[in-house]
Amino acid sequence: MVMAMSTATPTIGLDERSAAGARDFPAVRLLLKLAAVFGVLTVVTGSVNSATGSGFACPTWPGCYPGHFGPEAEVHDIIEFGHRLIAASTGFILLGAAIAAFRLPRRFTMARVLPWFSVVGAILSAVLGRMVVLNGGIPMPLAMIDLLGALTVLMAATLAYMSMHRGAPRWQWTPLSRLAAGIMASIVVLHLLGIVVSGKGSFTAVVGWPMWRLVSQDGAIWLQVLRMALAAGIVVSMALLTRRSWHLPTVRPVMITMLALCAVEFVLGQVLAVEGVDMWWAAGHCAAACLMLLCISVVSGRTALDGL
Secondary structure, rough: OHHEEEHHHHHHEEEEHHHEHHHHHHHHHHHHHHHHHHHHHHHHHHHHHHHHOOOOOOOOOOOOEEEEOOOOOHHHHHHHHHHHHHHHHHHHHHHHHHHHHHHOOOOOOHHHHHHHHHHHHHHHHHHHHHHHHHHOOOOHHHHHHHHHHHHHHHHHHHHHHHHHHHOOOOOOOOOOHHHHHHHHHHHHHHHHHHHHOOOOOHHHOOOOOOHOOOHHHHOOOHHHHHHHHHHHHHHHHHHHHHHHOOOOOOOOOHHHHHHHHHHHHHEEEEEHHHHHOOHHHHHHHHHHHHHHHHHHHHHHHHHOOOOO
């Protein structure tokens, strides 16, 4: 009995010291929180920018027009230029957060390392985004790298802040965290495949879930069917994760939110497929897809960092 108590005491003390240590760095926590928030804003506004066809509204870079830095009073100009301002702000915040977090004690491994993945992702997206504007588009492999860079910003910044906020616990591969991580990775693959299968000018290329009625506009039918099967598997896995995590108060609300976003995604997908691509419905469709990835990133972090 005495030996068991003496063994358990240091573990509890270490957890308490880790949590207290996280509170000892309020400036770093704030920077990581801002990085996570702006990372999400960048991805959401970028997807809305693409969905609304605003990506080419400003023909120059970094300004909107030759000899005129700001946008005109036109909705596409404002969406495009607004996304650029948010993305630029995100880049500086990510770099500041990465530098500040790297000075943390070594036990804050995730908080020290993950922000640099966000920085690399932001740089890739910025460089390739500039190429899109100035060249009128980029080849498919580069478009996939552009999207992967943006999604990496969202996921890495979110997980870095969560790790810092929880006092830098170890990442634990539990059954729930494995399932959540698998869903997160599958959603990323789903969006990357959208670029592969999309035809020229097809709505499939934006961040969103597959819509059957767009098949005729795209190529590689077998790959489209595979993507739809992947989407179905993700939905089933989400339902399974919700059922298994229903007793967890830190996970259940996020999963409910994610399922609600999934419903919004499919309803708007049907509206777009039947009625045609309306700018604002398309924006909602893509924003919901981005927020679903945020939700599963949060669930993945909570289940792994809390050992659930």
